[in-house]
Every structure is written in C-alpha cells, then in structure tokens.
Amino acid sequence: MKTLRHISLALFTIGMLQSCMVSGKPNMEFFSDSGYDFKGAKMTSFNVPVFLAKPYIKRALREDGESEEVISLVKKVSKIKILTIENGSREMLKDYTQYLNNHDYEDWATIKHDGENVNVRVKQNGDAIKNMLFTVNSDKEMVFVDVKGNFTAEDISKMINSVSNK
Incomplete structure (x- = not known):
C-alpha cells in the first residue's frame, strides 16, 4: 500500500513539474x-x-x-497558457486575428498603453464565457495569454474597466 502511494505521489509530482516546463513549440491552436x-x-x-x-x-x-x-475573478480561472513570439510579423498577427474571427471569438476591448496594444477577445456560449484571449503586441514581441474558466460578461467588463482606468 505504501509503495502504491509513493508511486502515485511520484507520478503526480512529475505531472505537475511537466506543466511548468517551458517549450519552444507553440501551445495554442x-x-x-x-x-x-x-x-x-x-x-x-x-x-x-x-x-x-x-x-x-x-x-x-x-x-x-x-x-x-477583480481579485475574485482569479477564483474562476481553470487554465492558463502563455505564448511569447519574438520576430513576429504584423501579417502573422493579422492572420491570427482572422483565425479567431473564424472560430467565434468576439473582440471586446483594445487598450493602448506605452506603445503596446492589449486586445481582449472572448468566446461566449449564451451567458457563459469559457475562454478569454489576451494579445499584447509591441514592435519587438508579441505575448498571447489564453485563459480558460467560467466567467460572465459582467466579470470581463469589470476587469476591462479596472485596467482602462489605470
């Protein structure tokens, strides 16, 4: 019985460590x-x-x-994926935007700050928002954050308003 627990703990630990690993391969569709x-x-x-x-x-x-x-929104998050791209092109960003439009993502906000654009897109099913995508782009690099969870339109509006007011 102890051996089974040790093996289970070891597999769980390995699984958790793997999710923390950085990869050179993209993790978004x-x-x-x-x-x-x-x-x-x-x-x-x-x-x-x-x-x-x-x-x-x-x-x-x-x-x-x-x-x-805004802090309580963190409780609703179930998964986060991050992708950074160096030497990305405007054409690639345009193609990515078209891909999101074709896959039912709605553009909710674009916030400009210090030469960077932050774009918030959501995928909504009825009143439930299960997926938010944040795109941060500047002249040098792009950052994509994919947040999965169980959100409402009011949650997203509060978050956008909080960021916009700063």
Missing part, C-alpha cells in the same frame, strides 16, 4: 498548425499550473491596489 510559415519567429510557450499561480496573482493584484471584485 493557430500557432501549432504546421501549415503556416512563421518566417523565423522564435516561440516560447508554457502552461501555468493554476493551483500554484492563483495565490501569487491574488497577492500581486492586492499589492497593485486592485479591488476585491
């Missing part, structure tokens, strides 16, 4: 399509273990003076 020519763009992706990230995110939001309403 559009970018993992082998048919697209990314023309020398360097990609780095990783999956964020949510159970480890939630306390850190909540603490950082509190330190930044965010409201408890």
Whole structure:
C-alpha cells in the first residue's frame, strides 16, 4: 500500500513539474498548425499550473491596489497558457486575428498603453464565457495569454474597466 502511494505521489509530482516546463513549440491552436510559415519567429510557450499561480496573482493584484471584485475573478480561472513570439510579423498577427474571427471569438476591448496594444477577445456560449484571449503586441514581441474558466460578461467588463482606468 505504501509503495502504491509513493508511486502515485511520484507520478503526480512529475505531472505537475511537466506543466511548468517551458517549450519552444507553440501551445495554442493557430500557432501549432504546421501549415503556416512563421518566417523565423522564435516561440516560447508554457502552461501555468493554476493551483500554484492563483495565490501569487491574488497577492500581486492586492499589492497593485486592485479591488476585491477583480481579485475574485482569479477564483474562476481553470487554465492558463502563455505564448511569447519574438520576430513576429504584423501579417502573422493579422492572420491570427482572422483565425479567431473564424472560430467565434468576439473582440471586446483594445487598450493602448506605452506603445503596446492589449486586445481582449472572448468566446461566449449564451451567458457563459469559457475562454478569454489576451494579445499584447509591441514592435519587438508579441505575448498571447489564453485563459480558460467560467466567467460572465459582467466579470470581463469589470476587469476591462479596472485596467482602462489605470
């Protein structure tokens, strides 16, 4: 029985460590399509273990003076994937936007700050929002954050308003 527990614990630990690993391969659908020519763009992706990230995110939001309403949104997050791209082109970003439009993602907000654009897109099914995509692009690199969870339109509006007011 103890051996079974030790093996289970070892497999669980290995599984958790793997989710923290950084990869040179893209972890988002559009970018993992082998048919697209990314023309020398360097990609780095990783999956964020949510159970480890939630306390850190909540603490950082509190330190930044965010409201408890915004901090409570973190509880609704179930999965986070991040992809960074160096040497990406505007054409690639345009093609990605078209891909999202074709897959029922709605553009909810674009926030411009210090030469960077932050775009928020959501995939909605009725009143439920199960997926949010954040795209941050500047002249040098692009960052894509895919957040899965169980959100409402009001949750997303509060988050956008909080960021816009700063």
